[in-house]
Amino acid sequence: MRETSGGGKRPTVKDVAAAAGVSAPTVSRVLAGNYPVAPATRAKVLRAMKDLDYVVNAHARGLAGATTKTVAFVVDDVTGPFYAYIARGVEQQAASEGRLCLLCTTHGDPEREFAVVELMREQRAEAVILVGGAWDNEVYKERMAYFAKALDKSGSHLVLCGRPSLGEGVPALVVQYDNVGGSYGMTAHLLSAGHRVICYLGREVGLSTSDERIEGFRRAHADHGVELDERLILPGRFQIDDGYALTKRLLAERDDVTAIFAGTDMVAIGVLKALREKGIRVPEDMSVVGFDDIPIAAELTPALTTVHVPHEQLGREAVRLALRRSEGAATDRIVLGTHIVVRDSVAPPRRQRS
Amino acid sequence: MRETSGGGKRPTVKDVAAAAGVSAPTVSRVLAGNYPVAPATRAKVLRAMKDLDYVVNAHARGLAGATTKTVAFVVDDVTGPFYAYIARGVEQQAASEGRLCLLCTTHGDPEREFAVVELMREQRAEAVILVGGAWDNEVYKERMAYFAKALDKSGSHLVLCGRPSLGEGVPALVVQYDNVGGSYGMTAHLLSAGHRVICYLGREVGLSTSDERIEGFRRAHADHGVELDERLILPGRFQIDDGYALTKRLLAERDDVTAIFAGTDMVAIGVLKALREKGIRVPEDMSVVGFDDIPIAAELTPALTTVHVPHEQLGREAVRLALRRSEGAATDRIVLGTHIVVRDSVAPPRRQRS
């Protein structure tokens, strides 16, 4: 680890080869380690590398054919806990398989998502992982299918993580979690507790995740023979503020609701805040549940009953699936389970109790 | 956007050149756009690129001399809100300057941090941004200084974001925020409210961030002529669980504490939980403050009084500084201010009030 006084340029394999009195390929071989090299020469080469403070040039390596060792993941926004935990899974698995992570954000803009995928094509990432809900329209699906094919053609993989498949024949891998089931289970839980007027708060129109959660909500009502007032499904984004504002409005508009199913835990935080301000106790006066089971959910007052989503595992599986696929595995779809976590934010409805 | 039926290989500049009836350099020139090309030829080339669905190979480009257009940022863990918000700033600024982001995590392990910086050297990232507190010991500083020099020599920049300089003469950029000032201000706030026995909860020994916050805590006490009982500074990590466990222990050990200064907002969440379980009201029976001002802080019960840190701006400035520096700017250090945000978790101590 001696200081090299050298000029501005970095040493190359050639320099190392010269210093060690061998040829460039030999240096390359000790670098790769997957080829027999005499212990003596190997030592000399290693020595020279240390002396020159040599580091390979990843780009040259990538060009020359050796694989890129890079996976890309693209999310809406890193600060959302949902994405953050998936990102952690992705990063961990990638690191443990010797891959680097490229991170891109789209801020919910499909145009930017396309642009980003194109960039990843330039980077020749081994896998491009698209995280979170997708836009459920044909134009979008077709364009993305195009990218899936393009990536596939150049030996790369598109992974849809937490979003639905692009259809038969599109070369994309899917790592899903059971939105419908989780939502169904939670709704059934509320229904079983005696609630009959449940508000679903935070429907992002056209977003696959949201649509699936609402489907579970609907099905549970149907299976329990409870008629669902469509006006109880309130549109809104998946943020704290939306939960807050929508709850305020809901409270102003009707007083028969006994439970609120928030589209995400973040939404639920806003709901709880609004209720607290109005002096409405949870769960005595109103039951509140969320979706995601982000760590904060357990720390809220009251601790939030919610649907657990295996975020980290989702991220990990996305990377594994893509890398295994490159090695010839046939699996192209994984669905992880979800389950409800009962804490303190649900009670039977008020009127039934008194 | 027509489908190209081609084999498994990607089209290259040569292919495009052939299809357009020009030479490879010409294609390169329209790609770069920074060189005069006849409108007619440019059109032909553009056309050919579309037809072949051509995308440049970022590695080949990187090799041939054009800059890498990549910044790396390395954090402890993406799921920590502190890091997540800085990450968002970094990513946004990078994207807006046409750069890609490489994300690496270290899980608080210095060894891994060194390994990661080495990897970034291979990648030839334009900037390597190290985020969050650093280990305040000489061996660490020396090794990192070595990397700073190595990066500098190859035209790249090391940026220390939210951590102290490595010393004079080390070619590293620094983007800091005022830990000492924020902590001082908050402590003064508590002292002014009448608190005399304040517990500082969550000291990560040897971590620069933690040390600085405690320094502010000390100074404020000194300036206000209040003697500080060293046993009131409790060691612990910056997590929810630590806040919870330490508070439990604190409560069991002494009953003269009237305010708790949590090392971070996350720690404060744990503190609030423990107090709630014990039936201790905040702020009536105990004042609680945090550090960071993560968005959740405003949603807690009660809303948390805390020190605001400009996370996103920190990330953005880190990228800007590095990129400007490459363009010849002289600045190598930026310090952003912090300030306290008063919400509902502080009140005068109980005994004074009654």
Next chain:
DNA sequence: GTGAAAGCGCTAACAG
């Protein structure tokens, strides 16, 4: 304006 030639740093065939 555009083409021809050369080379970025590395690895993958082949020989020997």
Next chain:
DNA sequence: CTGTTAGCGCTTTCAC
């Protein structure tokens, strides 16, 4: 086991 010879895809000189 190791050296020689090519070539990855792109961008640069430098001529024309």
